[in-house]
Amino acid sequence: MKILILTNYANGLYLFRKELVESFIKEGHQVVVSVPSDENCKKLEGLGVEIIETALDRHGMNPAKDIKLFNTYLSMIRKEKPQVVLTYTIKPNIYGAMAAKILKVPYISNITGLGTAIENGGMLSKILIKMYSSSLRRAQKVFFQNEKNMDFMQKHGIAKDNAGLLPGSGVNLTEHPFRDYPSEEDGIRLLAVVRVMRDKGIEEYLNAAKVVGGSNSNVHFELVGEFEEDERDKYEEQIKDLEKQGLLKYYGHLDTVEPVMAKSHVIVHPSYHEGLSNVLLEAAACGRPVLASNVHGCIETFEDGVSGMAFKSQDKEALIDAIKKMLALTKEQRSEMGKKGRKYIEDHFDRNIVINAYKEELGRL
Template sequence: MAEAKKVAIITNLYNDVLHQRKEVVEGLVSAGYQVLIFCQGTEKLFATFGNSIEYYEVPIDRRGKNPFHDMKMLIQYIKKIRLFKPDIILTYTTKPNIYGSMAARFFHVPYIMNVTGLGSVFNASGFIALAVMKLYTYSISRAGCVFFQNEENQKVFEQKNIHCNSSHVIPGSGVNIAVHRLEPYPQSDKIIRFLFVSRILKEKGIFILIEAAKVLKKQYSNLEFHICGPCEKGYEKYIHRAHQDDIIIYHGPQDNIHRFMKKCHALIHPSFYPEGTSNVCLEAASTGRPVLTTDMPGCRNTVNDGESGFIFKPNDVSALIKTIKKFLLLSNEEKRTMGLAGRAKVKQEFNRQIIVDCYLKEIKRLI
C-alpha cells in the first residue's frame, strides 16, 4: 500500500483555518492526504480536526517589522519541514507566503501560494516596502501555482514585475453556504440594525463608519450600529468611548458571527484596505443580508450594485452616509429581496467547493 502524500499548510492564525480553510483541509483529508498545519493558536484546531491532522505552533507578528523575529519563524518552518517531509506546501498571507516558500525552496518542495490581499505595503515607500517587494519577487518566482483572489491583485503583481510560472484567479476563499445558511430577514424595520465585522483598524473604515453613525443617529432614532472584531493596538479607547456615547454597540471579538448577521438588516464593510476578497461580505450575502461596501478590489466584486447591495466611494464619510440613507428608503420587502439576490450570487460564484476543487486539481498536477 502506497504511503499517503503529505501536504503542509502555512498560515497566520488558527482563525484563518477554521473560518476560511476548513473545507480545504477536510477535502485534503478525504482525498487521502496527510496534513500538517503551521500557525498560531493550534490548540484551537484540535476541537475541529482532532487527530486527523498534525499541528505545529508558530508564533507570528503579522504587522511586525523585526527581521530577527521573522528569521526565527523561518527557522521553525525549516526544522519542522525537515521532519515532516511534505510533498507539497500551501501558503497563505504575506509573511507565510514569503517565508513558507523560502523553506519550501530550501528542500526543493513544490508550493502553492495564495495572495489573500496586497496589504498596505504595496502602496508604501521606503526600505521596508522595497524589501518586501524583493522578497515577494524571490518567493513567487518558483511557485508551482499562485492563486489570486481578484484580477486587480494579479495585475498589480504584473505591473511590479513580480512574475510566477502559473497563476489563477479564484473567487476569494469562498463561503460555506451550508454553515452560512440563508436566514429569514427581520420582519420589522422599526429598529434598523447595521453590522460591521472586522479587525478594528483605520484601513478597514472604522473611523468612517463611526463618523457616519454620529451624523445619522442625530437624524434617525431607530438605527443601531453593531461592531464585532478585535481592537488593534491603539484603538481601544476610541472604540470604547464611541460605545459609551451610544454611537455604536461594541461586542468585541466573536467566534460566532452568524448569530449577529441573522439579526441585522445589512452589513456595512467600509474598507479601503487592499483586500483579496472580503470573506465577511460573502458570509453576510450568503446569510441573505444586503451588503454596503466600498468600490475597492476584493469588496466590489462581492456585490451587484443596486441589486444585492450598494457600493460607495472608499474613505468618504459623505458617500457612506448617502448610501445608508439610500438603503433606509427601501421597504423591508425590498431589503429582503436584495438579501436574496446576494445569496443567489454567492451560491453561483463563491461556493467554497470551487476553492477546494482548485486546490485538489493543482496539488495533483504538481505532485
C-alpha cells in the same frame, strides 16, 4: 500525502478554509499546520490536524525576527518532510515559500491580499515585491483572490506563468444558508464584522454610528470583531463611549457570526483593501444587502445597485451618504437586494470551487 500549511492566524484558517482542510483529511492526507499559538488552535486540532506553534509577528518587518522565522520554516520542512507546502498571508508566502523553494519541496501559495505595506508604495513596497518575486518563482501555483492583485503582481514579473484566480475563500452555502429578511418594527440594524483597526474602516464606521445613529433613533449600529492589539488603545474608549450613549452594540469576537448577521438588515464593510472579503460573501449568502468600499476585493462580491452599494473608501461622508441612500429604500427593496445577492453568491462563490482547485493542484503531484 503529507501537507504542511503555513499561515499567520488559526481562526482565519478555521473560518475560511475548514472545509478544504477537512477534504484533505477525508482523502487520507496527513495535515500539519504551522501557526502562532492562540486559543483558536484547538479548533484546528478538532479537525484532526497536527499543530506546530510558530512565533510570527504579523505586522512590521523586524529583520532579526524575520530571519528567525525563515530559519524556523527551513528546519520545520526538513523535519516534517512534507510532500507539499501550502502558504497563506504575507510572511508565510515570502519566508515559507522561500524555504520550500530552497529545499525543493513543491509549494502552492495563496495571495489573500497585498497588504498595507505594498498598497502604500514606497521603499518597503519595492522590497516586498522583490521578495515575492524570489519566493514565488518556483511555486507550483500562486492563487490570487481578485484580478487587480493578480495584475499588479504580474506587471512586476511575479507569477506570470503559474497564477490562478480563485473566488476568494468561497462560501459554505450549507453553513451560511439564506435567511428571511427580518422585521423592521424595532428599527433597522446595521452590522459591521471587522477587526477593530484603522485599515478595516473602523474610524469611518464609528463616526457613522455617532452621526447617523445620533440623529435616527430607529437606526441601530452593531459591531463584531476582535481588537488588533497594537491599535486597541485608539478605539477601545471610543467604542465604550458609543455603547454608553446607546449608539453602538459591540459583541467583541464571535466564533459564529451568522446568527447575528441573520438578525441584521444591512451589512457595512468600510475596509481600505481586501484580497476578497469573506464578510461580504457571507452577508450576501445570508441574503443581506451590503454597503462596501469601492475597492477591489469588495466590489467583486456584489452587483452595485442590485445587491448592494459601493462608496468611496477612507471617506466618512461617503459612508454616511451610502447609509442614507440605503435607508431611503423601502423594506421590500432592501429585502429584494438581499435575495439577488444570495443568487449571485450561489452562481459565483461556492466554496467547493476553491476545494476543487486545490485538489486539481494536488493531483498534479
